[in-house]
Amino acid sequence: MIRGDVALAAESGEVVAVCTGLLARSVAHVSAAPVDAEMFGDLYKISWLKQGLASTTAGRFQGLETQASDEDTLRTEEGGMNFLAFRCWRELPAAPQIQRLELCCAEVLGTLQQAAREGVPWQVIVAGSGRFAEACFSAAASMLRSAQCEQELHVQVVLVEASGWREVETALSVVSLPPASEEPICRVVAGAVEVPRLERWRAELVQDAAIGVRIGGRYVITGGNGGLGTACAQWLLNQGAGSLILLSRRRPAICDGACPAEWLECDVSLPSALQEAIDQIRTGGPVHGIIHAAGVLADKLLAEQTPEDLHSCMACKIVPALLLPQLECEDWIVNFSSMSSVLGSAGQVAYSAANGCLDGLGQAAPDRAPRVLTIQWGPWAEAGMAARPQALRRAQQHGFGAFKTYQGIAILEQLLTRNVQGQLCAVQVSWDQFQWPGHAALTSRLRVQSRRIVATTEPQQPEVRPSASEL
CATH class of the missing domain: 3.40.50 (Rossmann fold)
Structure with a gap:
């Protein structure tokens, strides 16, 4: 960040105006990571x-x-x-x-x-x-x-x-x-x-270009105090966003610096509180994009789950999904869902219900809305609710890897600039190790593809023929 004064001069050299107290920051107009086949190989539909x-x-x-x-x-x-x-x-x-x-x-x-x-x-x-x-x-x-x-x-x-x-x-x-x-x-x-x-999602089928992040654009993030919300906020600023509105119950650390990020204290699971925040955001001008990254866990085994667990998980997902479109943002809405809604996760029935609702609401979004992209994320290693040693070890035992922050942000950026909408599951997984019960039919194509890849990449052993004396 650089703060200072700027003088405007005519061709003759005469100073005609002085702007004081300007704040400048560097803007990186580059992808968060190189685009390669491996990155898109972790995307499924x-x-x-x-x-x-x-x-x-x-x-x-x-x-x-x-x-x-x-x-x-x-x-x-x-x-x-x-x-x-x-x-x-x-x-x-x-x-x-x-x-x-x-x-x-x-x-x-x-x-x-x-x-x-x-x-x-x-x-x-x-x-x-x-x-x-x-x-x-x-x-x-x-x-x-x-x-x-x-x-x-x-x-x-x-x-x-x-x-x-x-x-x-x-x-x-x-x-x-x-x-x-x-x-x-x-x-x-x-x-x-x-x-x-x-x-597997085929990236080559999507050729359209679209607006990713507008220079000087205005963006809203729910879950602004969480790891994924913070990572997205930093990415938006690096790409030239003019202002951010972060919705969360606690003040995000990113708002403590000299950056154009505004914090609105808001429990997005409460319709009245979120409606008040929406009305306030509307007074500040148009919104160009929304990232809905709020989430709550209530991990328990099936027999112990209660309707109260469902409410705590579901409210912070479906209330913003239903109310935030009132902002009539101009470019896109991105919903952060979870792979648990696609592949399931033991002990997360309530959390899966919340993300499943979010998937359905995004899939059938009104025609008048901007394009809606729902990403069903697998674990992130450095941010998010799965970024805990015990959770990551458990995921690894079932064949799952975890995205580095730059990898997740790169996927998000490329999907937005390619005008992708609808649902995609982003997860690092070894399908040969994935053996959760009840999922054989759902993942049958991927396990067949995995076996074919292994069969074609294993080193060929030389054929051993019997000698004449052994015949």
């Missing part, structure tokens, strides 16, 4: 594959409309199978949507705990389409993935695109859902069953 199966469920869901009526949640039992169904085809305002998502996740939590305790089979059906349905389905699926990391469960989560219970009956009566043991998560779309597969 979920694709949905259609399955053509003969109908075996006809008649099972007859009378669903009568049973459910106007209820938002239905629990029933037919043919030895327990069903939990959610009505999600009505879009709700932000406040009731927050409450409804928490209630849905609490119902799923109770179902998973019963399935684990009693060994009974359950099918969780999310009926609807749009942002609310995507968030509910993604949260339920993420919770199941984390629960399966602790023990095998006979539970299946299904999204059915529908706008009424009768449509749900019809959709489920003409398709065959795969066994929960093979496909614990699936969806029914346009009369077809689709199943998720994790695959």
